[in-house]
Amino acid sequence: MTKLFESYKLKELGKFLKSTRINLGFTQKDVEKITGITSDSLRRVEQGQVLLRFDTLILLSMAYKKDLIEDLKVYCNSTRLLSYYTRLEDLIINYRLETLQNLRQDYYDYIKCFEPDTPINYHVECQFEKLLSGISKYNSSTPQDSLEDFIDAMRINNTLFNIYNYHQFKYTVFEMRILLLIALALSTKNEFASSNDMLVYCLKRVNLNRNSTYNEKLLAIKIYFNLSYNYHRIDCHDKAHKYSVKGIDFCNKHYISYGLATLLYRKGIAEFFLNKPKYLMTLNQSLTLLLIEEKESLAKKYIDITYKNYGIPLSLDTLCNISKN
Template sequence: MFETYDLKNFGARIRKIRKSLGYSQTQVSTETGVHRDTLRRIENGNNIVTFDTLNKLSMFFKKDLFHEIAHYNTNRNLLNYYEKIDDIISSYDYDKLINISNDFEVNFKDKSPSDFSLYEGGVIEQFRLIVKGIEKLIKKDQDNKKIMSIFKEALKLTLKDFNLYNFSKFKYNLFEIRILIMIAVALKRDNNYEKSNEILKFALKSLDFSEESLLNEKKLIIKCFSNISYNYHNMNNYMKSLEYAIKGIVYAINQDIIYALNHLYYRKGIAEYLLDKDESIYKDSLNKAIHILEIKGYYELAKKYKEITKDRYNIYLDR
């Protein structure tokens, strides 16, 4: 994971600490060995602070500047927003999406392009485009080409040569893989299930399956399994749909993650039904999907699941 920082505000914080202790830049430079010009550039937000410099200043100011700089980690802030977005994609909660979008704009509204590196600015604009694309998905906008173009535009901010034909040539960070998955979702909505699965399987290979991987990365893995299973369902390949649903369930349970587990159990149950499995088998899977939604507090969504299952498959669920 790359790290980016709000250097302007962190620099202002360093200046405030220095002045509160009554030191001039020259005094700090003399005592620490940090060049005065380097210190000036740090305080003006024009210089990335090295580990060695941060350590020297921490010792001199008698303050843990490593802890201080963590509060100015732009990616940490962005990661928090992306984690919230992950849950919204799962629940399709439009009101929460708008609240997060508004909160994001409040946090970043006073930032001018000069406050960030070119890369950081691109990542921030990426988030805005992702919100725009997800909003269209939640509102069931039928213009899938437009939705896809929004997500492709977002990826091109950091991978300028990206397109649907060369996507496998790039290495992606977690932010970018999220967008790649959303492109696959848009392709699924456009009935291009094979291309969607091609992208999702590539995303799976790019993600870290180790125990040490981040929670949000594990969620992306589960999301990929769920979408691949659904794509195979739409391709009438119910054996493959069942296979990927089970893979996702096993992975989620092994990681003690409930996220999107309802989708996976639902896909498993429908595949079992369409493969003429015993009623007790497919109903068990479907009822687990409903139960998980209720545990998460999504009672209306659970009700909708049951109605769709009854109307589409003539299956009456107990819960």
């Protein structure tokens, strides 16, 4: 049967649908003639008294000549979860370890600025809490302990899930992120073959075409980066280079700068090990992009790590000169 939409601000959504109808000059009877949705049903939807059915939303989209499925995202009660997930990405990219190790408190502090919502779907909230716990452990001194939390998060909706039968299930975009994190947790246990197989599976399952959502595109970029990094860790530099280039091409194709600096860095390190002459230029492109994004402290960390791990001297002072050569 058609699923009902849950965890949405029904009254606000109803007001939006009513104003859309009125702006088009339609009465409720007009909409009934066009869609077959009774006036009484539409009245209850517009008053926020009932949960929307998917087929109802499709019919209204056709009548109003508007993508109401896309508009629906604005009225989602899990907006605070999505907003916090964006913050989480920033914390990870900028290595804010102190905050990452206490995510639950940071999450509760963060959502205080949001207006109270009606209750979020219980399973969604439980899944998110397990995810936060796992990420805190992943960024601790014992990252391998995160695996159990990530698996528990996945089992909330897929009770029979395990790391061997993951290909038997269907996943939401959010659950694909959890699967990505499971793959990363496996790599902390040096199970690189299993980790890479899972990442490649994620890459095949995520929507990579031009109609994909922004969150799907960000997920793809993270997968490319982590495949490149995993192959670097097992000294398979050809594949590390391959996936970094694929990630860079994907960013350029979709005009996204997110993750581009890290992918350029992975490409530069792979070029260094493959004795490609332009590795220094690539590394400095990565640093330049970090400076453009006003992440100078992160650029300095890259410089320190690069010299410590690979003996490659980089400097912010010489970026312009090197890039010209």
